[in-house]
Amino acid sequence: MAAKTITLNLKIWRQAGAGASGRFEAYRLERLDTDMSFPEMLDVLNERLTLEGREPVAFDHDCREGICGMCGAVVDGIAHGPAKETTLCQLHLRHFQDGQTLTIEPFRAKAFPVVKDLVVDRSALDRVIQAGGFISVNTGSAPDANGIPVPQHKAEQAMDAAACIGCGACIASCPNAAAMLFVGAKISQLALLPQGELEREQRALAMVQAMDREGFGNCTNQRECEAVCPKGISIRNIARLNREFLRAAFIGEPLK
Amino acid sequence: MMKLDAKIPDGPLAGKWDRCRFESRLVSPANKRKFQVLVVGTGLAGASAAATLAELGYQVKAFCIQDSPRRAHSIAAQGGINAAKNYQNDGDSVFRLFYDTIKGGDFRAREANVYRLAQVSNNIIDQCVAQGVPFAREYGGTLANRSFGGAQVSRTFYARGQTGQQLLLGAYSAMMRQVAAGRVTLYPRREMMDLVLIDGKAKGIVCRNLVSGHIERYSGHAVVLATGGYGNVYFLSTNAMASNVTAAWRAYKRGAGFANPAFVQIHPTCIPVHGDYQSKLTLMSESLRNDGRVWVPGKTGDTRKPQDIPEAERDYYLERKYPSFGNLVPRDVASRNAKEVCDQGRGVGDTGLAVYLDFRDAIQRDGIEVILKKYGNLFQMYERITAQDPGSQPMMIYPAVHYAMGGLWVDYNLMGTIPGLFVLGEANFSDHGANRLGASALMQGLADGYFILPYTIGHYLAEAGAAALSTDDAAFAGVEEEAGRRIAALLKNRGTGKKGLETVDALHRRLGLLLWDHCGMARNREGLEKALALIPELRQEFWDRVAVPGSGQELNQSLERAGRVADFMEFAEIMVQDALAREESCGCHLRDESQTAEHEALRDDANFSHVAVWEYAGEGRPAVLHREPLAFENVTPSQRSYK
Numbered sequence A: 001m002a003a004k005t006i007t008l009n010l011k012i013w014r015q016a017g018a019g020a021s022g023r024f025e026a027y028r029l030e031r032l033d034t035d036m037s038f039p040e041m042l043d044v045l046n047e048r049l050t051l052e053g054r055e056p057v058a059f060d061h062d063c064r065e066g067i068c069g070m071c072g073a074v075v076d077g078i079a080h081g082p083a084k085e086t087t088l089c090q091l092h093l094r095h096f097q098d099g100q101t102l103t104i105e106p107f108r109a110k111a112f113p114v115v116k117d118l119v120v121d122r123s124a125l126d127r128v129i130q131a132g133g134f135i136s137v138n139t140g141s142a143p144d145a146n147g148i149p150v151p152q153h154k155a156e157q158a159m160d161a162a163a164c165i166g167c168g169a170c171i172a173s174c175p176n177a178a179a180m181l182f183v184g185a186k187i188s189q190l191a192l193l194p195q196g197e198l199e200r201e202q203r204a205l206a207m208v209q210a211m212d213r214e215g216f217g218n219c220t221n222q223r224e225c226e227a228v229c230p231k232g233i234s235i236r237n238i239a240r241l242n243r244e245f246l247r248a249a250f251i252g253e254p255l256k
Numbered sequence B: 001m002m003k004l005d006a007k008i009p010d011g012p013l014a015g016k017w018d019r020c021r022f023e024s025r026l027v028s029p030a031n032k033r034k035f036q037v038l039v040v041g042t043g044l045a046g047a048s049a050a051a052t053l054a055e056l057g058y059q060v061k062a063f064c065i066q067d068s069p070r071r072a073h074s075i076a077a078q079g080g081i082n083a084a085k086n087y088q089n090d091g092d093s094v095f096r097l098f099y100d101t102i103k104g105g106d107f108r109a110r111e112a113n114v115y116r117l118a119q120v121s122n123n124i125i126d127q128c129v130a131q132g133v134p135f136a137r138e139y140g141g142t143l144a145n146r147s148f149g150g151a152q153v154s155r156t157f158y159a160r161g162q163t164g165q166q167l168l169l170g171a172y173s174a175m176m177r178q179v180a181a182g183r184v185t186l187y188p189r190r191e192m193m194d195l196v197l198i199d200g201k202a203k204g205i206v207c208r209n210l211v212s213g214h215i216e217r218y219s220g221h222a223v224v225l226a227t228g229g230y231g232n233v234y235f236l237s238t239n240a241m242a243s244n245v246t247a248a249w250r251a252y253k254r255g256a257g258f259a260n261p262a263f264v265q266i267h268p269t270c271i272p273v274h275g276d277y278q279s280k281l282t283l284m285s286e287s288l289r290n291d292g293r294v295w296v297p298g299k300t301g302d303t304r305k306p307q308d309i310p311e312a313e314r315d316y317y318l319e320r321k322y323p324s325f326g327n328l329v330p331r332d333v334a335s336r337n338a339k340e341v342c343d344q345g346r347g348v349g350d351t352g353l354a355v356y357l358d359f360r361d362a363i364q365r366d367g368i369e370v371i372l373k374k375y376g377n378l379f380q381m382y383e384r385i386t387a388q389d390p391g392s393q394p395m396m397i398y399p400a401v402h403y404a405m406g407g408l409w410v411d412y413n414l415m416g417t418i419p420g421l422f423v424l425g426e427a428n429f430s431d432h433g434a435n436r437l438g439a440s441a442l443m444q445g446l447a448d449g450y451f452i453l454p455y456t457i458g459h460y461l462a463e464a465g466a467a468a469l470s471t472d473d474a475a476f477a478g479v480e481e482e483a484g485r486r487i488a489a490l491l492k493n494r495g496t497g498k499k500g501l502e503t504v505d506a507l508h509r510r511l512g513l514l515l516w517d518h519c520g521m522a523r524n525r526e527g528l529e530k531a532l533a534l535i536p537e538l539r540q541e542f543w544d545r546v547a548v549p550g551s552g553q554e555l556n557q558s559l560e561r562a563g564r565v566a567d568f569m570e571f572a573e574i575m576v577q578d579a580l581a582r583e584e585s586c587g588c589h590l591r592d593e594s595q596t597a598e599h600e601a602l603r604d605d606a607n608f609s610h611v612a613v614w615e616y617a618g619e620g621r622p623a624v625l626h627r628e629p630l631a632f633e634n635v636t637p638s639q640r641s642y643k
Ligand SMILES: Cc1cc2nc3c(=O)[nH]c(=O)nc-3n(C[C@H](O)[C@H](O)[C@H](O)COP(=O)(O)OP(=O)(O)OC[C@H]3O[C@@H](n4cnc5c(N)ncnc54)[C@H](O)[C@@H]3O)c2cc1C
Pocket: B040, B041, B042, B043, B044, B045, B046, B063, B064, B065, B066, B069, B071, B072, B073, B074, B075, B076, B077, B078, B079, B080, B081, B163, B164, B190, B191, B192, B193, B226, B227, B228, B229, B238, B239, B240, B243, B244, B246, B247, B283, B402, B403, B424, B425, B426, B427, B438, B439, B440, B441, B442, B443, B445
């Protein structure tokens, strides 16, 4: 593997805590191996800051494989950075030029308050799921798995939607901070499957209501969400969400 | 003195679980809400347990380190989950899944536990499908299966390469439904620092709120640990960054037995290490070995490009040594042989710590389209990380630490040696013996959480009663104070201007290397004794020289890591002791001193057919080894051979 190295100038958002005011700080990192991933670069910076007795940059990450949805930052204005369908943890430095300056800031949205530096609070997404992102089946009461046949193409479409990792990039990149792609993906997964049929209307109404309650904005078809989604979730899911919601509003019973 | 009673029900194997359930005491529906259960960990094991307990009517508090329970390490599992459905009509059965699992574990697991696992495996698939898990399907709409990890039947259910993600999201959504119902309360960004015992029973935990830094107390009628595996003791592993041993280790220091800590699985097909900044290793599914051929240059120091090395000068060492299994030998054999050829100086790549996994012949035989259909996403993933295309040149792979078979000892009811402490999933030692088969960790985690704990915990709670809970007990104050002292000790070098400080990661990396060298795939007395001498020195260095900036009163990721590494530094010692005490080769590990004439692993049933359980004996005293003998009444232990 290539032993190429580059120098990067980083401008990173530093903010001590939720209430504190933040600012950009500049750091210069030399001899960075281009095989390095983005969080590994931040590790290198943090090791240095630590030995200099300074505060390392707080950033969320866990799997570093692009699946847990924990990582995320806005790099030069793009959530998760410039590589298509790639989480920040899977973004390698070979995508950058020697000497380039990168501006790194947290995912910003009203519903995502900053906790510290690049770390934000995304618990609003969990609360939206609590409102209806499930099928109500208690453990033990399921029929035999093959008793619920699902056409292959439906299962595949459901899987396309279910691939969402809940990172919040869609929200951070939307000018309205809408959570429609996230919610649309869950609604779609469950609406496409026969198991989800029974609670279809209730689910659509409840999740949309929860989304509004959490302070997420409305979709105005900017398509930024789809462009940054690391899992390539399509905005067709938003269209399906709208259909499900309208359908529920017409034929569904009002929410209890 | 610790007493090990596995509480395995009497009677024939197939009836044991029924019997256990029948003989268990029940908590009446009206009384369940009077019980508070603390579930630490929200991976497959923890989330499924929390959801199911709440459905039954218990009050549950669920804790996890990540910002959302959906991000537990289970999310990363790729390959699939086993079940004995026999949907493919290819001769599978509960007994066959049981047999394969116990044989795969090299006859170092309990028959009764493994049989129960195979029995409930089918319920898991039913449950997950009902939750909306989008498993792969056949054209007719029935579930698809594949054969995984060398199994001779197709019993693995999968959702593309994201099976763990989909199963976890299923369990998470079931748990979120219970949050909405008010029966589960979530505590994300919390790290359990210690276990609280009152009158010898597990009655609570002390956590650090990772955002505010506050130490918090929580009390419950029972404590469930589902905190995952400890593979990160090696620093580099395929585990998520936050995976740790802390919760299990703290329980151990409060009296819970730790079983088989030396049993760690090293997976043969990972992307090799590429630099000293590297933070984790990425697994490449072992399904690649179905079509890829493993080789290295025949002679040492051959630096030619792979395509320039003629056929006659390549050594397809797995095919050469194991003609009947070839590239499909089990994980441990493949891993050990890769290390061996690299140790001989025949490894490839910049570091010499890699072997080729070559698809050239498969592509010539089947065409690139067929190969891409099977492995396209894996090829992409490899290319994303390495910038090399496995379609045009061989992949490079190397073994990496992957899974911990060892864990806290539990009886048949999944209760540890501390009453009221239950342990689920990778955190316990139960079902995989000395080696885990592919696609069976997901099965075990969900079996424990959905179908076993919910029954067995009732028996304990019914007996223990629903006495009022309080965190005012002196035991909480004592444990909280200890946790505070530990945090202060970790921060003591901050702002001192002391010279020669090292970062947490640097010290962790040194521990990892030491273990990889001396307590890795192949072990011997000399190396293990050396490690036992070096670990306390390194631990001392850690406490003297660790640099942890910031304070305890805020989000402090360096402090979080330092706490976990401090526990790894202690845990490593019983791991090495356990490896030293086990003077046989078995499952994942070769003891150099215990080999056949052909240099294959030699198990020693006469002396080591037992679970090794370590008991904490106090600071500075050596841990005490107890043995739970294993009895095989339904299968006959055989020596493995892949020649
Ligand atoms: C890359 C990869 C691929 C895999 N593929 C497969 C596969 O295909 N099939 C298969 O069967 N198995 C597979 N495995 C293994 C399997 O994924 C794991 O063994 C399993 O998911 C572990 O689940 P768990 O619920 O026990 O723990 P985890 O999912 O690790 O969850 C641990 C939980 O505990 C919490 N926690 C930990 N410590 C603390 C603490 N101190 N305080 C509070 N909370 C804490 C964490 O936040 C987390 O919520 C794979 C593993 C890896 C690494």
